[in-house]
Amino acid sequence: MNLDFIDELRDHSNMRNVVYKQRIAKYYDSRVKPCAFKTGDWVMRKVSLAPKNPTKGTLGPTWEGPYEVTKVCRPGIYQLRDTKGKTLPHAWNADHLKYYYK
Template sequence: MRKVSLATKNPTEGTLGPTWEGPYEITKVCRPGTYQLCDPKGKTLSHPWNADHLKYYYK
């Protein structure tokens, strides 16, 4: 799961909107603690994400 930041938050949802998006799959380790993500449909996100902004999702 990826943490929703001000840049990725939908402004119409307000303060009660979700704080996590996902699930996402890690496709590449760019460097330790930085990961390239892919959504369930196979689309790769445009830039890598730091591990501080990610959390595990268990099915």
């Protein structure tokens, strides 16, 4: 008797799983803050592990800058220029940038 309804039970559990994943995605998307900069905005750049000063250890700065956004290559990808006018060699992702308040 139970083997007759196994396909229906499988379909029902699959539907519940799809609804659950949609609910989780909706919750996640509602909490994500989009980060978009315009040309002329000033930003701080996250210091990666490679150029960090090893003499300062964990107490070294985690952000450096400010940098000016000179070009929007694609949504979320930006070309930066420092305060001396030197353009950085490659573009930076918005995940590694934060807005600089003057």
